[in-house]
Amino acid sequence: MELLNKPEQIVFQRPRALSPVRTHYCPGCNHGIIHRLIAEVIDELGVREKTIGVFPVGCSVFGYDYFEIDATEAAHGRAPAVATGIKRLQPDKVVFTYQGDGDLAAIGTAEIIHAAARGENITTIFVNNAIYGMTGGQMAPTTLVGQKTTSCQAGRDPTKMGNPLKVSELLSAIDGAAYVARVAVNTPANVARAKNAIKRAIKVQQAGLGFSLVEVLSACPVGWGLRPREALAWVTEHMIPTYPLGEFKTKEEVKVIQA
Amino acid sequence: MFVTGKILAGVLPKEVEHKMARIVVDEDRCKGCEICVSVCPKRVIELADHFNRQGYRPARMVKARAVVPALVGGGMAEESAAAAKSRSENECNGCTLCARMCPDVAITVYR
Amino acid sequence: MKDRVLMKGNEAIGEGAIRGGCQAYFGYPITPQTELLEYMSRRMPELGRVFVQAESEIAAINMCFGAAASGARVMTSSSGPGISLKQEGISYTAGAQLPCVIVNVMRGGPGLGNVAPAQADYFQATKGGGHGDYRLLVLAPNSVQEAMDLTSLAFDLADKYRNPVMVLADGLIGQIMEPVELHAWKPQKYDKPWALTGAKDREKNIIKSIYLQPEKLAAHNEELQAKYAEMRSSEIRFTCTQTEDAEVLLVAYGTASRVCQSVVKMARNKGFKVGLLRPISLYPFPYEPINDLARKVKAVVAVEFSSGQMIEDVRLGVNGLAPVHLVSRMGGIALPPDEVFAQVEEIAALGAKTPSQLAEEASTWNS
Numbered sequence: 205m206e207l208l209n210k211p212e213q214i215v216f217q218r219p220r221a222l223s224p225v226r227t228h229y230c231p232g233c234n235h236g237i238i239h240r241l242i243a244e245v246i247d248e249l250g251v252r253e254k255t256i257g258v259f260p261v262g263c264s265v266f267g268y269d270y271f272e273i274d275a276t277e278a279a280h281g282r283a284p285a286v287a288t289g290i291k292r293l294q295p296d297k298v299v300f301t302y303q304g305d306g307d308l309a310a311i312g313t314a315e316i317i318h319a320a321a322r323g324e325n326i327t328t329i330f331v332n333n334a335i336y337g338m339t340g341g342q343m344a345p346t347t348l349v350g351q352k353t354t355s356c357q358a359g360r361d362p363t364k365m366g367n368p369l370k371v372s373e374l375l376s377a378i379d380g381a382a383y384v385a386r387v388a389v390n391t392p393a394n395v396a397r398a399k400n401a402i403k404r405a406i407k408v409q410q411a412g413l414g415f416s417l418v419e420v421l422s423a424c425p426v427g428w429g430l431r432p433r434e435a436l437a438w439v440t441e442h443m444i445p446t447y448p449l450g451e452f453k454t455k456e457e458v459k460v461i462q463a
Numbered sequence: 464m465f466v467t468g469k470i471l472a473g474v475l476p477k478e479v480e481h482k483m484a485r486i487v488v489d490e491d492r493c494k495g496c497e498i499c500v501s502v503c504p505k506r507v508i509e510l511a512d513h514f515n516r517q518g519y520r521p522a523r524m525v526k527a528r529a530v531v532p533a534l535v536g537g538g539m540a541e542e543s544a545a546a547a548k549s550r551s552e553n554e555c556n557g558c559t560l561c562a563r564m565c566p567d568v569a570i571t572v573y574r
Numbered sequence: 575m576k577d578r579v580l581m582k583g584n585e586a587i588g589e590g591a592i593r594g595g596c597q598a599y600f601g602y603p604i605t606p607q608t609e610l611l612e613y614m615s616r617r618m619p620e621l622g623r624v625f626v627q628a629e630s631e632i633a634a635i636n637m638c639f640g641a642a643a644s645g646a647r648v649m650t651s652s653s654g655p656g657i658s659l660k661q662e663g664i665s666y667t668a669g670a671q672l673p674c675v676i677v678n679v680m681r682g683g684p685g686l687g688n689v690a691p692a693q694a695d696y697f698q699a700t701k702g703g704g705h706g707d708y709r710l711l712v713l714a715p716n717s718v719q720e721a722m723d724l725t726s727l728a729f730d731l732a733d734k735y736r737n738p739v740m741v742l743a744d745g746l747i748g749q750i751m752e753p754v755e756l757h758a759w760k761p762q763k764y765d766k767p768w769a770l771t772g773a774k775d776r777e778k779n780i781i782k783s784i785y786l787q788p789e790k791l792a793a794h795n796e797e798l799q800a801k802y803a804e805m806r807s808s809e810i811r812f813t814c815t816q817t818e819d820a821e822v823l824l825v826a827y828g829t830a831s832r833v834c835q836s837v838v839k840m841a842r843n844k845g846f847k848v849g850l851l852r853p854i855s856l857y858p859f860p861y862e863p864i865n866d867l868a869r870k871v872k873a874v875v876a877v878e879f880s881s882g883q884m885i886e887d888v889r890l891g892v893n894g895l896a897p898v899h900l901v902s903r904m905g906g907i908a909l910p911p912d913e914v915f916a917q918v919e920e921i922a923a924l925g926a927k928t929p930s931q932l933a934e935e936a937s938t939w940n941s
Contacts, residue, residue, distance in 0.1 A: 212573045212574070213573065213574055214571060214572070214573055215484075215557055215572045215573065215574045216559040216562040216563070216570070216571065216572035217571045217572075218568045218571075219568075222568060226491065226492055226517075226567070227567060229566065229567075230494075231494035231496035231519065231566075232494070232496035232497075232498055232566060233566055234566060236565070236566025236567050236568065237563075237564065237565075237566050240568050252773065253772050253773055253774035254772040254774065256644075256770050258640070265784065268780045268782070269780075271778075272773065272778055273773055273778055274770040274771065274778050274779045274780075275770070275779075275780055275781075276639075276643045276670075276781035276782065277666075277670070277781065277782040277783065277784060278636065278639070278640075279662055279663055279666050282632065282633070282636035282639075282663070285628065285632075285633040285634075285636035285637045285639075285640065286636050286637070286639050286640035286643070287640060288626065288633075288637050288640060289598065289600065289636070289638060289639060289640025289641035289642070289643070289644065289648070290640040290641065290643065290644050290770065291640075292598065292624045292637075292641065293597065293598055293624060293640075293644040293645075293646045294644050294771065294772075297771075314629050314630060314632075314633065315629070315633055315636070317629075318628075318629035318633065322626075392502065392564060395563055395564065425496075431497070432496040432497060432498050433498060433500075433501040436498065436501075
């Protein structure tokens with residue numbers, strides 16, 4: 205009788221920087237995955253005790269309850285300005301903003317552009333789910349053409365409502381932006397790449413190389429009216445063609461920094 | 464726990480645990496979103512029949528199948544082969560894909 | 575011998591901030607306070623402190639929010655339209671109980687208005703401006719010296735109460751140059767265990783103003799109100815000029831009070847017993863001192879360069895004990911003393927009227 209007795213090991217568990225509490229997010233919401241990746245990166249880089257998070261107005265308004273770090277709220281769209289205030293006073297800290305598409309791509313366009321323009325050494329995690337989740341599913345600047353939302357019920361009409369805003373491409377044009385990447389978390393492979401991008405961005409900040417942003421395509425099952433599994437597929441079929449994944453800006457000095 | 468054993472002809476235990484790995488789902492955190500169910504390559508995750516405190520049906524590993532010995536000679540060999548085959552198809556191998564996709568970080572993986 | 579320097583009001587405010595321990599300034603140009611931004615852009619880096627010219631007044635107040643959350647002494651400044659932009663940020667700052675100094679160098683309004691000195695932001699400063707049940711502690715200097723000193727004081731008060739404090743000046747005070755004494759100033763130290771400095775060896779700190787459960791928000795608001803009650807009992811500041819025997823009481827702040835100082839002299843020379851109560855703290859407002867004086871005078875005159883905003887607080891203080899009149903001018907025009915005096919003279923002459931006539935006039939709400 206062959207007997208292989210190996211003690212059981214934990215090969216996956218909740219990261220230390222993620223609080224052991226239930227989240228208020230909808231079933232299947234990708235915020236949970238993204239939060240976890242950030243927490244894993246914080247743990248792996250050993251920066252939990254010097255990380256300060258800035259959370260937006262949106263579904264993730266209570267994000268600070270889910271991380272074991274110092275954190276603050278910010279008025280809608282103004283997280284990059286709040287983060288600037290924190291980072292300028294405490295340059296040794298790791299400062300990140302976590303923003304949705306209303307927060308960053310609508311009301312907060314000035315703040316994100318100018319934080320990038322000034323080359324602020326902060327990292328922005330931009331969660332793009334093509335909709336306004338918290339307020340019940342209205343059109344966002346990132347809503348796709350033809351996509352139906354509660355405030356464009358016949359589908360987004362570009363002649364009246366414009367075309368979706370491509371934030372990563374837009375910010376890449378700014379000199380102060382050192383690292384800009386777009387990722388998704390709809391498949392395990394994409395989740396792994398997303399984590400690498402986030403890690404790289406934080407390392408860019410630590411090296412003082414300028415502004416970094418990771419745009420994460422994210423499923424919103426309730427907003428889109430899809431089951432979570434279908435919502436992940438929708439990211440593949442509809443979002444990625446409009447918002448291609450990749451690294452849009454990697455300054456020369458950033459190239460040596462690997463995740 | 465990692466146990467292999469040769470099955471001696473004529474002697475079949477009621478249940479054989481062939482587990483290389485397993486997951487534990489924190490029922491209170493799970494929201495029954497079924498992403499883990501869809502992503503598991505071994506199809507060993509399903510939603511439970513009961514509801515957790517939030518009113519969701521939490522995910523869990525499928526129960527290991529009980530192996531019932533045939534009482535009539537000849538049928539046992541076929542059943543045991545079929546049963547063994549289906550058992551090996553339904554084994555968690557600790558790939559952690561479920562845990563990595565779980566938005567609620569409800570899954571701990573042991574190997 | 576103390577140092578005396580000729581300074582522009584806006585620069586004195588900047589120097590007052592620096593002496594008050596300001597560690598970070600976030601601003602944006604707007605007339606008539608731009609010299610303050612420019613002064614800070616030079617002085618703050620000289621001292622190794624933080625200066626950022628933000629992309630807007632909105633960004634500036636939110637940078638203040640972040641810096642204040644870090645435990646720093648911070649300041650921003652603007653005028654009318656820019657202060658309006660900051661209102662959401664100010665409400666957040668008050669709700670999150672963060673200290674912050676906001677300087678408003680008032681100009682003509684509403685809308686784009688003009689760049690001349692006015693006092694029409696009184697309501698905005700003292701009654702809210704932003705949403706929700708919060709108050710700003712408001713200090714109104716009337717000289718370049720006071721602009722400097724009150725700004726230094728503002729930082730202490732902001733830390734003491736964990737609340738935004740407004741220094742309310744106007745374009746005249748911002749622009750004039752006067753000799754300023756650089757006397758010693760030692761900022762008070764306040765511990766900030768709530769600040770976001772990294773969750774090292776302690777529980778994490780969260781800065782927020784949201785309390786979804788109504789009972790929790792109610793309790794939070796009661797905490798805020800308790801602070802304002804303490805301000806009302808401890809932070810009332812005002813001066814009196816020749817009020818002991820006054821028959822007509824002028825009430826004015828800022829530039830209007832400078833005009834009224836001259837009016838008091840002119841009146842006394844002509845035999846009219848006129849006195850001036852000058853509020854320095856506009857919130858908390860000196861209701862009681864005005865009430866005390868209202869018992870003794872025949873008329874109270876609010877003098878302000880607006881449609882009449884402070885007069886409502888004056889009326890609350892007077893509480894019907896005397897008729898309250900308004901001398902005012904809008905459009906950013908600072909009335910010269912002789913024009914104010916002419917109107918005050920008329921009002922003083924009313925002192926000959928019978929109490930019932932006065933009462934009738936007091937009930938005419940046409941100001």
